[in-house]
Amino acid sequence: MAKIVHVAWADRVMQQYGKRVLHLHQKFPKVLPRIVNQVGDRAKTQVVRNLTKQTGLPRKTIVAAVGDPSRARPGRLSYEMVTRGGNIRLKYLDAKETEAGVVAKPFGKRTLYPGAFMRGGRFPDRKDVKKFDGHAFYRLNRSGTRITFARSGVIIPTEMTRGATKSAFDRIAGPLLQQRIEAAIAKLVP
Incomplete structure (x- = not known):
């Protein structure tokens, strides 16, 4: 899932300045x-x-998700920030296991995910499971032989285009x- 945020200012510029922008370019x-x-x-x-504030994710995660934008150059006057991603796993949102479930910070708020787990064994003697790698899971069956990742509801492309x-x-x-284009026109194409 990819979303693009853009400013459609070109139409207003051409109406207001027309030939001066063309001449400048x-x-x-x-x-x-x-x-x-x-x-x-x-x-x-x-x-x-x-x-970063809106999702509750660490800044380095957001920087990696947004990545390097495609920049403007002569003949192509657009700057595009494209991000991809799905429903973020709880591991990346400062998740901690409690007896009631896993507590994480999606959207910057502490939230309990009842029934989720990050460790194995019975309380209070729970042990880290190496293959879990810090992720939180839900059981899909009663015996616990089938599990799935616990997810937060934070989707970076969606959050990037709102709020x-x-x-x-x-x-x-x-x-x-x-402001900058008006200044350039005034200076270079009076």
Whole structure:
């Protein structure tokens, strides 16, 4: 599952400035891509910062999920942040086993997952199981011979396109892009 967050500002620019933007791009082909990349990098910083708070995942996990964006260059004026991923396993959300189940921090809030487990044996003498590798599981049958990963409901691509992360992106990218392009037009194509 991949989602792309983008600012569709190009139509407004062409209506407002028309030939001046075209002339700027023809005369100085590196200016607009540089502006798009600078604004995109600043927006990416805000996306990572807000997505970390919003999901409850560590910053390094979010940085790896967002990855390197495809950057603007002459002839291609777009900056795209693409992320992939599914329902995050509890292991990555500071999971701890209790007698009632596993407690983790999806969306930054402590949540109990009743019936989930991370260790083997009977309470209170539970032991780490090496092949579990720190993951939390649910039993699929009564005997416990079939198990499945416990998942949090946190899906990075979905979270990237809503809430505080989306509003931070919209608040930074659109106005800053407009401001920088207006300044470049005023300076280079008066």
